[in-house]
Amino acid sequence: MKITNFSDFDALKNRIANEQKDEITIRVAYATCGITAGAKPVVEALEKELLKHNLCCVSLKTTGCLGACYAEPTVMVTKDGVDTLFGYVDSVKAHEIVKEFVLNGKEIEGVIK
Amino acid sequence: MTEYRIALRNSGLIDPNDIEDYIKNDGYSALAKVLKEYSADKVIEEITASGLRGRGGGGFPTGVKWKFAKSYNDEAKFVVCNADEGDPGAFMDRSILEGDPHSIIEAMAICGYAIESNQGLVYLRAEYPLAIKRLQNAIDDATELGLLGDNIFGTEFGFNIEIKIGAGAFVCGEETALIHSMEGMRGEPTLKPPFPAESGYWQKPTNVNNVETFANIAPIILKGAAWFSSIGTEKSKGTKVFALAGKVKNVGLVEVPMGTTLREVIFGVGGGIENDKEFKAAQTGGPSGGALSKDFLDTPIDYDNLIAAGSMMGSGGMIVMDEDDCMVGIAKFYLEFSVDESCGKCTPCRIGTKRLHEILEKITSGNGEIEDLERLKKLGQMVKETSLCGLGQTAPNPILSTINSFKDEYLAHIVDKRCPAHRCSDLVKYEINPDKCVGCTLCARACPVNAISGSPKKVHSINRDLCIGCGACDTACNFGAVFKN
Numbered sequence: 001m002k003i004t005n006f007s008d009f010d011a012l013k014n015r016i017a018n019e020q021k022d023e024i025t026i027r028v029a030y031a032t033c034g035i036t037a038g039a040k041p042v043v044e045a046l047e048k049e050l051l052k053h054n055l056c057c058v059s060l061k062t063t064g065c066l067g068a069c070y071a072e073p074t075v076m077v078t079k080d081g082v083d084t085l086f087g088y089v090d091s092v093k094a095h096e097i098v099k100e101f102v103l104n105g106k107e108i109e110g111v112i113k
Numbered sequence: 114m115t116e117y118r119i120a121l122r123n124s125g126l127i128d129p130n131d132i133e134d135y136i137k138n139d140g141y142s143a144l145a146k147v148l149k150e151y152s153a154d155k156v157i158e159e160i161t162a163s164g165l166r167g168r169g170g171g172g173f174p175t176g177v178k179w180k181f182a183k184s185y186n187d188e189a190k191f192v193v194c195n196a197d198e199g200d201p202g203a204f205m206d207r208s209i210l211e212g213d214p215h216s217i218i219e220a221m222a223i224c225g226y227a228i229e230s231n232q233g234l235v236y237l238r239a240e241y242p243l244a245i246k247r248l249q250n251a252i253d254d255a256t257e258l259g260l261l262g263d264n265i266f267g268t269e270f271g272f273n274i275e276i277k278i279g280a281g282a283f284v285c286g287e288e289t290a291l292i293h294s295m296e297g298m299r300g301e302p303t304l305k306p307p308f309p310a311e312s313g314y315w316q317k318p319t320n321v322n323n324v325e326t327f328a329n330i331a332p333i334i335l336k337g338a339a340w341f342s343s344i345g346t347e348k349s350k351g352t353k354v355f356a357l358a359g360k361v362k363n364v365g366l367v368e369v370p371m372g373t374t375l376r377e378v379i380f381g382v383g384g385g386i387e388n389d390k391e392f393k394a395a396q397t398g399g400p401s402g403g404a405l406s407k408d409f410l411d412t413p414i415d416y417d418n419l420i421a422a423g424s425m426m427g428s429g430g431m432i433v434m435d436e437d438d439c440m441v442g443i444a445k446f447y448l449e450f451s452v453d454e455s456c457g458k459c460t461p462c463r464i465g466t467k468r469l470h471e472i473l474e475k476i477t478s479g480n481g482e483i484e485d486l487e488r489l490k491k492l493g494q495m496v497k498e499t500s501l502c503g504l505g506q507t508a509p510n511p512i513l514s515t516i517n518s519f520k521d522e523y524l525a526h527i528v529d530k531r532c533p534a535h536r537c538s539d540l541v542k543y544e545i546n547p548d549k550c551v552g553c554t555l556c557a558r559a560c561p562v563n564a565i566s567g568s569p570k571k572v573h574s575i576n577r578d579l580c581i582g583c584g585a586c587d588t589a590c591n592f593g594a595v596f597k598n
Contacts, residue, residue, distance in 0.1 A: 003259040005267035009145055016137045029125055031211040032243045033204070061134075064212015066125030067366035076125070 022059040024102055025078040026050075030062035037072035038090065045091035046075070049098035058102060071112050077102060087112035116382060117344065119352050120168075120205070120328035121368045124212030129247050132254040135215040141260055143331035144219050147226055148268050151334075156227040157183060160330070162338035164350030169195055169286070169323030170401065170427045170503070172349075172416040181310035182228040182320035190230035191319040192221050193309075194327055195291060196237040196244070199283040200399030201450060203430035205354040205366055206324035210237070210244035213328070214251035218261065218274060220330035225272040228320050233274040236291050238281050249276055283400075283454035286428075287502045288313075288321040290456065301458045302502035323428070325354055345371035349415030353426065359395075359433035360387045372413040375405060379433055390435040394518070398427025400447040400454075401507035403514025404440060423514040425507065439536035440519040441526050444511045445473040451508035462505030465496035469512060477537040481527035490516060535597040541582040542598060547572045549594035559589035 003009050028034070028043050039062075046060055068074050071087025075097060078084075086097060093110055100106040118124075127134040135141070147156055161176025182190065194217060198206040210217065221233040237245055252274050255261045263271035277295045284290045285300040292314050294300035313319025329351060333341045342350045349371040355378060358364050362384035369378060375395055379385070386392050394404040397414075403424035405412075412418050416426050434443065448470040457463045469492055472485050493509030500506045516523060525531045532540040545556070545565075552570040557563075564580045567573030575586070587595040 001258070003266065004264075006145060006149055008259075009141070009266060012133075013136060013142075016133050027126065031208060032241070033208075035243075061128045062130075063126060064124045064129050065208040065366065067121065067208070067368075068363070069365035070363045 023057045023079070025059050025061060026097075026102070027061045027063045027066075027076040027078070029064070029066045029068070029072065029074045029076075031065035033065055033069055034072050034074070039073040041091045042073050042075065042089050042094045045094035046098060049095050053098065053103060055098075055103070068112065074112070083113075084111055085113040086110045116368050117352050117370050118368045119332050119341075119344075120209060120325050120354050121366065122213075122332065123216060124208055127213065129212055129214055130250055132215060132251065132258060132260075135213070139331070139335060140215055141219055141255075143334035144222050144226075144260070145266060147223050147334055148266050148270060153183060153227050153229060156223060156334070159338050160227070160333060163333045163341040164338075164345075164348075165326065165329055165333060165341065166349065166416060167323055168325035168329070168353065168426075168428070170398070170425065172426060175322060175326055178310065178322070179224060179227050179320060181308065182230075182318050185311050185318040187318050189232070189315075189317045190228060191314045191317060192224045192228065192230050192233040193288075193291070193295075193314065193319055193321040194221055194233065194235040195286060195288065195321050195323045196235055196241075197279050197286045197291060198238065198241075198324070198428060199281075199286050199454075200401075200428045200430045202358045202432050203356045203399060203428045205356055205429055207241050207244050208366055209324050209328050210241070210248050214244075214248045215255065216331060217248070217324060217327050218251055218255050220327035221274060222261065222265070222272045223330055223334065224320060224322065224327070226270050228318070230318075230320070231271050231273065233272060234295060234314070235274060235276045236279050236285070236295055237276055238279045240281055245276060245278065252276070282456070283450070284456045284502070284504050287504060290502065291321065292319060299456075301456045302504075304501060325429070346413060346415045348417055353414070353429055355397075355429045355431045357383050357431050357433070359431075360390065360435040360438070361385070361433040362387055371415045374411050374413055376410040378414070378431065379410075383433070386433065386435050390437065392433070393436055393438055394434045394440065394443075394515075396424075396432040396434065396443065396447075396511070397430065398425040398507075398510070399430045400450045401425055401503065401510060402427045402430075403510045404434070404443065404518060405514075406518035408518070423517055424510065437534055437536070439477075439532050439534040440515045440522045441473065441477055441532075442534075442536050444515045445470065445477055447511040448473060448508070451504065455504060455508070459499075459501035459505060461496045461499040462501065462508065465492060465500070466505070466508050468492060469496065469509060473512070476523065476526050477532070478539040479526070479530045479537075481523075483527055485527065486516060486520075486523060489513075538582050542577045542580045543575055543582065543584065543586055543595050544577075544598045545573050545575055545586075546594045546596060549592050551592055551594075553591070555589045555591065556586035556595060559585040561585060 290302040309319040557565040
């Protein structure tokens with residue numbers, strides 16, 4: 001699609017705004033710093049765990065830097081509009097985040113904000 | 114004390130490779146608003162009224178810069194984004210480019226519309242491969258969607274962006290050197306005027322802004338100049354991103370309103386000093402800035418207050434130092450950087466920084482004379498006043514500010530031949546605490562220069578004249594009996 005006038009743009013904005021929203025969003029800070037700190041295996045672990053439980057209403061995003069460099073890799077879970085930020089995440093923790101926090105709604109350790 | 118995110122509004126929240134995620138968060142709405150409702154002059158008026166100043170270091174009012182660029186008529190004009198982030202410890206530009214590349218594209222297009230230019234260039238350093246990849250991807254996506262290219266939104270206005278990869282020289286952050294580097298010439302500055310607004314890239318009118326400056330543009334257009342100018346201090350509006358590094362608990366990027374104090378940044382957002390040691394100083398502005406001692410902890414941070422304190426905003430690096438850091442050593446570290454990065458074109462910078470560094474070297478190796486302090490000040494002032502570009506004009510700042518705030522440390526090095534922080538290896542000697550020494554002889558056997566004497570099961574001692582300060586005895590001792598003095 002190519003936007004050729006203002007109404008095209010408004011239509012695109014409307015379409016995006018009305019897209020069905022996932023109930024839960026998981027964001028992994030995936031800038032140079034995050035990747036260096038080990039964000040890649042974390043993303044892979046999250047993908048694997050999400051696939052295992054066949055979770056359809058959860059979206060996984062790789063984003064830029066969130067600024068919490070001291071605790072990289074970081075994973076932010078947004079559930080019911082509430083953000084929970086996990087720091088020092090590794091692949092073991094990533095599995096736990098999906099299984100315990102996202103799926104079972106349990107409070108787990110590792111929250112930094 | 115909380116953060117206030119404008120430049121970093123999307124970073125860490127959106128997927129930088131997904132243009133729709135950016136559009137969902139009001140992306141390209143500012144460009145649409147400008148092309149639909151604003152004249153070029155109105156855009157410049159709005160940016161001027163917002164009070165936005167250049168975030169790259171100088172703090173020049175952005176609206177005024179755009180106005181200059183618009184006032185020169187030419188068939189070709191250029192919008193340049195300065196992404197040659199070179200200050201040691203600063204990485205906010207990389208973060209913005211990696212986390213929210215479309216915000217820069219949108220702002221450059223808005224600037225193009227305002228100054229009547231159709232071509233944008235991003236000078237991005239080669240050391241940032243992921244930023245290059247994500248920005249290029251974003252440019253391609255925006256072009257495919259029709260948000261870059263000819264007749265954007267069906268209007269007469271067209272704009273394209275090209276990435277120019279810099280080979281990595283600190284001086285290329287200076288706008289004239291940056292332009293020469295883009296032209297394929299040596300990255301050396303030239304005298305201003307003429308300013309790039311009049312004669313820049315290929316002698317055409319050129320407007321150069323920093324990444325973080327551009328990141329503020331879209332929110333100003335969408336929320337209005339009055340909103341932006343309500344944040345910050347009288348002469349410094351909006352927010353500033355700091356790259357908090359060094360001996361602070363929560364290192365990272367923080368964006369706070371201008372006028373926030375150093376204390377709020379370091380002890381609030383930053384969580385305080387690591388291992389609960391004592392705060393000694395914060396270096397702002399990298400090698401161009403100065404060290405702010407604890408006397409400045411409650412000074413509101415803005416462009417003018419930092420200049421008055423002998424430092425500068427710079428690009429926003431903030432390196433925190435504690436009681437274990439030697440201020441003379443820190444000044445020497447930054448001077449070494451300036452000596453390396455001086456392009457060599459003008460004499461004061463090329464030779465001046467070298468001589469300043471030699472004097473510091475002399476002081477930290479224990480050969481300093483009391484007259485050296487005056488020499489540093491006099492030469493430093495001279496280099497500041499006579500250098501061609503910003504690099505040399507600011508290079509002596511780390512020395513001058515540390516002499517000002519930490520004169521006692523210089524005197525300790527020069528007069529007592531001591532380094533109070535035990536960092537300068539030539540001035541650090543080891544001693545043995547007789548109460549803790551059990552006479553195990555491990556240290557004596559570890560010493561490479563046989564400076565330790567004592568018989569088994571008797572207290573050992575170190576001959577200061579022979580000691581080279583290597584610390585092997587300290588590593589060998591199991592009883593914590595060896596200490597620096």
